[in-house]
Amino acid sequence: MHTADVVLIGGGIVGSSVAYHLVAAGCKNVLVLERETTQGKGSTGKSMGGVRAQFSTPVNIQMSLYSIPFYASFEERLGYPCDYRPQGYLFCATSEKHMSYLRSNYEKQIAMGLKNVRLVAGDEIRGQFPLLRGDDIVGGSFCSTDGFVDPYSAMNGFMTWASDHGATLWKNADVTGMSRNIHDGGFEVRSTRETVSTRTVVNCAGPWADPVAKMVGIDLPIEPLRRMLVPTEPFDQFPHTAPMIIDMSNGFHFRPESRGFLLAWNDPEETPGYKADFDAGFIEKILTRAADRVPVFENVAVNPKRAWAGLYEMTPDHHPILGESREVPGFFFANGFSGHGVMHAPATGKILSDLILTGKTDLIDATLLNFSRFAEGRMIHETAVL
Numbered sequence: 018m019h020t021a022d023v024v025l026i027g028g029g030i031v032g033s034s035v036a037y038h039l040v041a042a043g044c045k046n047v048l049v050l051e052r053e054t055t056q057g058k059g060s061t062g063k064s065m066g067g068v069r070a071q072f073s074t075p076v077n078i079q080m081s082l083y084s085i086p087f088y089a090s091f092e093e094r095l096g097y098p099c100d101y102r103p104q105g106y107l108f109c110a111t112s113e114k115h116m117s118y119l120r121s122n123y124e125k126q127i128a129m130g131l132k133n134v135r136l137v138a139g140d141e142i143r144g145q146f147p148l149l150r151g152d153d154i155v156g157g158s159f160c161s162t163d164g165f166v167d168p169y170s171a172m173n174g175f176m177t178w179a180s181d182h183g184a185t186l187w188k189n190a191d192v193t194g195m196s197r198n199i200h201d202g203g204f205e206v207r208s209t210r211e212t213v214s215t216r217t218v219v220n221c222a223g224p225w226a227d228p229v230a231k232m233v234g235i236d237l238p239i240e241p242l243r244r245m246l247v248p249t250e251p252f253d254q255f256p257h258t259a260p261m262i263i264d265m266s267n268g269f270h271f272r273p274e275s276r277g278f279l280l281a282w283n284d285p286e287e288t289p290g291y292k293a294d295f296d297a298g299f300i301e302k303i304l305t306r307a308a309d310r311v312p313v314f315e316n317v318a319v320n321p322k323r324a325w326a327g328l329y330e331m332t333p334d335h336h337p338i339l340g341e342s343r344e345v346p347g348f349f350f351a352n353g354f355s356g357h358g359v360m361h362a363p364a365t366g367k368i369l370s371d372l373i374l375t376g377k378t379d380l381i382d383a384t385l386l387n388f389s390r391f392a393e394g395r396m397i398h399e400t401a402v403l
């Protein structure tokens with residue numbers, strides 16, 4: 018039977034980053050099992066590619082403080098590009114309640130050591146972006162090292178580096194079940210390619226994390242939730258140097274992409290489920306919000322055929338589940354990123370690699386994000402979810 022020191026289930030950006038960090042730390046016999054014929058068909062290939070440190074909880078800020086500098090030096094470290102563009106994230110508050118929320122987040126971010134974040138006045142936003150409808154904007158917060166990456170390139174960079182240095186990626190390897198080996202306490206991982214024997218399994222299955230966890234008898238509180246994105250046709254009436262701009266009155270946000278813009282809005286009426294189809298009715302809903310905040314978007318053209326849908330992997334407290342299962346020793350989670358899996362993939366890879374190889378990590382207090390927090394009533398709620 019094929020053997021590996023560590024088996025990763027799922028070859029999206031998270032599995033790829035865990036593979037990279039394990040190999041870089043000297044653990045070379047790593048096998049990644051990906052059920053698709055190519056990588057990136059899960060959430061990674063559907064992502065908006067936003068990276069930010071402007072979060073409301075210290076642990077999420079810490080994950081970004083590792084991940085964003087990592088993306089900034091990605092090509093230097095790995096030899097492959099990830100197309101990090103530090104154009105910033107600008108949160109625009111339209112009420113005093115939102116402004117005081119941003120102020121309290123800002124204080125936490127500064128306390129954690131984030132350097133490039135600042136609060137901005139409404140007049141500054143109106144001066145800098147006269148094409149935004151700014152009459153109701155009371156202020157905002159901006160971080161210049163936030164920005165965008167190309168998730169697909171980052172995933173490929175991680176996995177190519179890992180493969181070049183010892184890891185193995187099997188595509189068309191759908192994991193269908195797992196059993197414990199009664200002789201050595203390890204796992205037999207059954208896949209459509211081959212069965213693999215290992216002592217350590219990492220669940221990197223994105224929105225399919227719960228079905229994979231069920232193979233070892235664990236129910237994960239992770240629900241798939243559809244998110245839809247609408248790219249515009251080429252459009253030059255708004256500056257392409259713009260950051261990700263978030264209208265806090267309704268959650269509409271957008272960023273430059275190629276010669277046009279990528280428009281996003283999370284429909285509060287969306288319900289959980291494995292829904293991967295794009296709903297054409299969404300176009301009108303999002304364009305209404307787009308034109309309300311950016312009146313020149315009334316002239317923007319969109320081709321519904323280029324719009325897409327993907328799945329967020331939501332946990333009840335909007336934080337990931339990281340680390341080893343107490344119930345099934347040797348089975349690790351890297352799941353439930355609640356819309357932040359691209360930006361937090363570098364930190365996740367480092368944390369998982371540390372925990373697998375040494376049993377501890379300095380990057381975060383890993384007990385905060387373990388699976389036991391749900392049973393023990395220790396949820397920590399992230400509210401800055403887009």
Ligand SMILES: Cc1cc2nc3c(=O)[nH]c(=O)nc-3n(C[C@H](O)[C@H](O)[C@H](O)COP(=O)(O)OP(=O)(O)OC[C@H]3O[C@@H](n4cnc5c(N)ncnc54)[C@H](O)[C@@H]3O)c2cc1C
Nearest residue numbers: 027029030031052059060061065067192223327358359360
């Ligand atoms: C529309 C949209 C916009 C987003 N925008 C952002 C953003 O701006 N910034 C950000 O940080 N995040 C964003 N996200 C979230 C981000 O894309 C995800 O959190 C991230 O891609 C998760 O990566 P992953 O590797 O865990 O999952 P995935 O990319 O889904 O990879 C999981 C892999 O596991 C494989 N798999 C599943 N089951 C099995 C099995 N049984 N056997 C073998 N393989 C299996 C799948 O085929 C898949 O390739 C967005 C998501 C969506 C949908």
